[in-house]
Amino acid sequence: MPAVVRLRSAVCLLGRFPALAGVDLDAASGEIVLLSGANGAGKTTLLRLLAGLVPLYSGEGTVLGHDLARDRRSARRDLALVGHETFCYDDLTVRENLWFAARAAGRDTGAADTALERLGLTRLADVVHGRLSAGQRRRLAVAVALSRDPRLLLLDEPHAGLDADGRAVLDDVVRAAPAEHRTVLLASHELEHARAVATREVVITAGQAQLASKDRGTL
């Protein structure tokens, strides 16, 4: 199976501080990889590195076949990151934010409408982002990611702020990833919940993947 993500001795600096200090990581197509670790271990930085938002300082890294050291922008059309923020505009409606994300990624608005329905946001389609609750914004962030129909989905604490129904919807999205030929990297502190959907767990400790590849089997 081709590697969607491949890191070797990846080092990433935030200022002079090595937020990632030599990470080795592989993820194949259709895998759901849980990234666990304490606060400040480097999970968010790792996801931002894979999204091309922070540069690779040393080591090797490829994402969807693109070399992170040479070109950290080319993979972006085929990946999506759900970060701590929604990447949305307060004065655009839920539907407008989704359509913008889909069209920017070269997808048609049908993908956005499907994501809208899948995340249970249909009744909020014409509400502006600035009026959404924290949980609704979290759902929208996931919907924005799905509207891009990404091959690689990077989720950073996606359960935070979601109610039980929202978590169930999110879990369905993650579980469906292998069938949709999508790879998921999921950083979470809610381990019991995340382990239930992950196929593999990698523990990040002090910027390193210390206990890599604790195989949990395919669910």
Next chain:
Amino acid sequence: MNLWREVRLVAAKDLRIEARSRVTVQQIIPFGLIVLLLFAFALDPDRGILRRVAPGLFWVTVLLAALLAVSRSFAIEADNGARDGLRLSGLDGPALFLGKAAAVAIELLALEVVLAATVVVVYGIELNTLVPLILATLAATVGVAATGTLYGVLAAGLRVRETLVPVLLLPVVAPVLLGATRAWEAAIDGIPSDAWPWVALLTVFAILFTAIGMLAFGPLLEEA
């Protein structure tokens, strides 16, 4: 997706946000009107002076209002991590630059129509030779929007961007102020031949900064 489709996507997004937030209509245009009226109060009752300095006052007002428009253009990318969203969007730097600059230019053109009408009514000038005047206005607007968008992204990630952008931008757009003012003066005086060299200067400026912006916007956004 081709370049122009991406440009339209970005420009439409910015213009839709402006239409909904009404910042241009409720803040930037009134700001421009207030500045023009303050000049009129300061220079009254001698309307002869007002007529002579009207082109310069008009363009100084446009530049001051342009600072607000540029600041607003990047303020909307500061909330909710939208700037990271733009980087992740997959849109190319030239398309992002042209789309954001086009939205600023359209807002400025709307402002200029209102301000020009105010200048005619309040300052008592007549716009006789319209062709060079309109071409000078279009070229100057594109130049200001392109330069503003370029310097806007340069300062986008900085906490002091609101104060830094005017300091960086105003000296660079001084040729626009000079060229547009001279072109307007020639047009108002009914001597179009005097306006054309300034129209040419404004056009070169607009093309130059549009080209620089298309090349530099993407890398600058990555570093913002």
